[in-house]
């Protein structure tokens with residue numbers, strides 16, 4: 001694994017319009033998913049990585065990629081739509097091209113070529129129609145019996161009124177500069193079932209506390225948390241954005257939640 005890092009994504013964009021996750025990455029934050037490291041670990045357990053072929057959609061900076069590789073899969077491949085992210089992961093993990101630059105909606109991977117598709121904090125960033133296309137693509141590349149494991153932003157409770165959902169979506173878009181569209185557990189499951197998956201395991205939940213100090217320490221370690229806090233204090237434009245994001249998450253903390261779902265591609269019917 002190399003120490004010299006390629007550039008982070010979007011660092012040439014003005015701070016005011018940079019996507020929230022790349023802004024946090026610029027400030028030294030490494031865990032960029034709503035349920036944090038703890039929900040990632042639970043979902044990796046549920047994915048049953050060891051000895052299986054694994055595709056990760058949207059590895060970002062490659063922190064979950066590292067966890068996957070440590071769990072000894074038979075093979076690891078990744079797909080990210082950001083070329084700088086692709087370069088980061090290949091370089092950091094010495095993966096030599098295992099991560100490719102493509103859209104999760106059209107990965108270019110062979111049909112029925114993997115046992116596990118793992119993806120965190122990516123579907124949420126897209127419209128429901130795009131989510132459906134990406135789920136269909138995950139279905140295509142999985143072998144029958146394969147597992148599609150997601151860790152995304154959710155809304156609770158299931159019956160949350162539509163106008164509140166819209167209000168939250170607008171607040172997120174304004175603050176993180178990404179059209180985030182979180183869904184309720186029932187909505188996530190319905191989309192997965194619509195793509196042909198079976199969801200038989202209970203959804204896993206975690207509080208959405210991405211920017212709360214306790215979670216930052218749990219995710220980044222004390223040293224990482226101090227480095228992040230130091231950067232936030234030193235950089236006023238970035239600080240303004242981070243505080244705005246934190247205010248938005250706090251304002252909607254009762255409705256925002258992290259969800260982890262295991263969806264299974266049904267095994268081929270026996271002859």
Ligand SMILES: C[S@@+](CC[C@H](N)C(=O)[O-])C[C@H]1O[C@@H](n2cnc3c(N)ncnc32)[C@H](O)[C@@H]1O
Nearest residue numbers: 021032033058059060080081082103104120121
């Ligand atoms: C919030 S980051 C999450 C990164 C990583 N999964 C994590 O949890 O730390 C979102 C990632 O999704 C990638 N992404 C967004 N849309 C994508 C798409 N349509 N296809 C592939 N990757 C995509 C971005 O480039 C970025 O790396």
